[in-house]
Amino acid sequence: MALMPCNRKELRLETAMSCIFGIGVAVASVLVIIGIVLSHNAKTGFDLLTGRADFIHRSNFFRLIGSLMRSRNMPGGPLLFVTLGMVSLVLTPLLAVTAALVHFVSTGNLKFALITLAVMAILIISLAVH
């Protein structure tokens, strides 16, 4: 092919990140759609202004995951699916950054491995602290 972007190693990273984003969005969407359908069948919260608002409130993201795994103090039925969908959506960019970190470390690109590590550290700290 006459026109071909440079650097095949980076092409692998971009393909891997593209797959992670695709799978993450697909999983999150399916879980959320199941939640919406179940919610519709239970006839709760279908009108967003007059229906019941369901807020999630945890001291941080990792505690939310912990609660989900232990199924303690967590909403059941439709809201559980929506919450799981939201969690998988939040984890998607984090997994993409992890893939980038693995790529830069494995290709010996120390400069970008450190930059990616800094991004990952800020993201994890923000999810853990708030």
Next chain:
Amino acid sequence: MFSVPVLVLISILVGVLGSLTGLGGASILVPILVLCGIPMKEAVASTMATIIATSASSSVFNLRNRIANVRIALYLEIFTVTGAIIGATITKLISPVYLYFFFAAFLLTSFMRVGIFRRIVLERLLSPSKELDRFSRFLNLNGSYIDAVRERLIEYRARNAFWGGVGMFVAGLAAGMLGIGAGAFKVTVQENILGLPPKVSSATSNLIIGMTALAATSVYLSCGFLNLMLMAPMVVGTAIGGIIGGKILNRATDSFLRILFFTVVSILIVQMLSKGIMSLWH
């Protein structure tokens, strides 16, 4: 009735627009939700999850087509994520009335890209260098992609990496504070300060806003502002819209993307200003 199917349809349209313009969708969704009677802080928090959905779905194609640049995105991410955490913390503390005006004022910065504003703000006040500085050379933020419209390989190299980082910190601050991706500002910074081609700016902005939103979502989660039943239809709609937008981005001309961008931003500014003025009145 402001029902779930209506919100899904609106979100699909918003996802397409957000993906094409690099706005990310939430800048359009927050004013619509506020117009429909959802409280400002709740709207801001709930759209954060949709930003991740739009960003991730449009990045599927932008990464595969090599339009989004991962190295540039990761370097700029350090600044936007830090800004987003500080911004979301500010929103927790201030009155929602101010947020309408901040929102409109921030959208106004999009006009930095237009003729006279571009000459005054970017070329005279900021006067970004056209030369490749030492820091940018050290980072080596280059890339290439095949433009489907022009049918040729476009090669580029980012310059002014330090000032680009400062600009992205401001973008992150606004993103966390207003529940938006701040895509308009990010695209402006990348095009005019870093000197990236419009499509690369739009696609890289889309990749960045998802990670920025992730950081801000964590702050809103701890405040209890995340309304699941509001977020759910928007996540599905914007994800579908983002995929459609990501597929057609490389086929759209740069001039079409610019006209679309300014039309959408102008409507949103008028809407948020009127809402803010009405809130002060009552």
